[in-house]
Amino acid sequence: MSFFGNKRLIVVLIGLVLLISLVGYTSRERANLTWPEMFLKDTVSVLQSIFYRPAQVVSGLFKDIGDAYNVYQENRVLKANLDQLAQVTDELEATKAENQRLRAALDVKNTQSSYQFRVAEVIARNSDNWNNVLTIDKGQKDGIKKDMAVITPKGLIGRVQSVANFSATVELLTNVENSNHVSARILAKQIANGKIVYSYINGVIEEYDPRNRLLIMRKIPWGQKVEQNQSVVTSGMGGVIPENLSIGKVVSVQADDYGLTQTAYIQPNADFNEIDEVMVVERAYTLSPNGDLVPTTQTNNSGTPVTPQTKSVTPANSVPATGGGGQ
Amino acid sequence: MPRLYLTATVLLLFLLEGTVLQVLSPNAWGLSWLAVPRFALVTVIILSMFLGRREGLYYGLGIGLLQDVLYGQAIGVYMLSMMVAGYFAGLVSLLFHRSAPLVFVTIALTLFGHEWLLYILFRLFSTAPNDVQWILINQILPTVGLNLLFAILIYAPMRYLCETVEKGSRSIE
DSSP, X not given: OHHHHOHHHHHHHHHHHHHHHHHHHHTSOOSSOOHHHHHHHHHHHHHHHHHHHHHHHHHHHHHHHHHHXXXXXXXXXXXXXXXXXXXXXXXXXXXXXXXXXXXXXXXXXXXXXXXXXXXXXXXXXXXXXXXXXXXXXXXXXXXXXXXXXXXXXXXXXXXXXXXXXXXXXXXXXXXXXXXXXXXXXXXXXXXXXXXXXXXXXXEEEEEEETTTTEEEEEEEETTOOOOTTOEEEEOOOSTTOOTTOEEEEXXXXXXXXXXXXXXXXXXXXXXXXXXXXXXXXXXXXXXXTTXXXXXXXXXXXXXXXXXXXXXXXXXXXXXXXXXXXXO | OHHHHHHHHHHHHHHHHHTHHXXXXXXXXXXXXXXXXXXXXXXXXXXXHHHOHHHHHHHHHXXXXXXXXXXXXXXXXXXXXXXXXXXXXXXXXXXXXXXXXXXXXXXXXXXXXXXXHHHHXXXXXXXXXXXXXXXXXXXXXXXXXXHHHHHHHHHHHHHHHHHHHHHHHHHHO
């Protein structure tokens, strides 16, 4: 009888059961946040933004002082790159024109690679490795939706995990809890019979290896020859991530555990340590259930102050950023 | 009023963890190890030793809930670990004489236990567990070290704050 008489034990047990059921209920992938969560996130994000900006400014000042020492060396390298860039840009324009002509000839209207983005500022970041997330200062009211891709000028960094009214949480690619799988492709260039052949090799980025700081790309078909230093971009298949966002470069390839597919290790282009400004990307066209390309409705952000920041980006404009990240 | 200051201190430290301290983190400077600032938890552990385990439990619950809602996917993981850490610290100071060296040993042990508990919980829910030894050397030990340093810094002010809170509650009675 003393067991039931012990009130404190009962309270502790009930509390534990409630807690575990709460964890179980919330650990699933949820479509929307509940309103108390949204309220708390929005309130705290206002407070956090007061602290984060000045800290970033001070830190940036120290970095600038450090940079000032190797300006000369850097300038020489950059000038050399700039000469190359002019040539690459011309080539790209020509390719774009040709692409457009061929597309018109084939009567293909929309591409999955055109997208628009919204610039957002980072206002906080989780300090431990278990949940590698950022908080940004744009939310539902600015047209941010769950699962949108998030990039920096250097490359893809993650996707929107949850959205509150005035802030959103971004799950980075480096998160240990891997719920964000990104469909990606390797841009392969091979020389066959004296001719250069360009091809795509598809795969899925599934995991992050924190020890070597590399992304792990799996499900690459067996027999495709993947080489070091080949670029990896998003494939635009599935979800809302547009095509051809830069991800990284291949470091090494090996057979997977069962010998059926290959696994590639990828050095991400983006710097995950210092992120102050990100771009939330929305694809201009999404695939309807019938398989048609449908323009994404822009009802959410028309009339909001965000509209001036929304730009339409053609694939040609996004490619120089890819090159810049690689160098 | 002292109670308000105490709560404000804990909340302020929690906000600093996610913002200002990010800039100072060793990861941002390209180092391979990671020391996670858990300064709010350190203050909760100290106040639990001075004000009793029940206070530690409540404050741990609050900070854990904030951490979960703001940064986590599943709500309740940090809530559980920080609640347990706060309660444990209060329990230890109840059993032993409360002297400065013992306080720091308790803080170190509680932080160490807290990190292990988190590792266990995330290993339970996550599909991608890391190597235990690597986590221990690169993450848990630096974290305990950093937070212990912070505890040494904040011990005296926190003690003063806790004593004024105690005095205030006694005078009300």
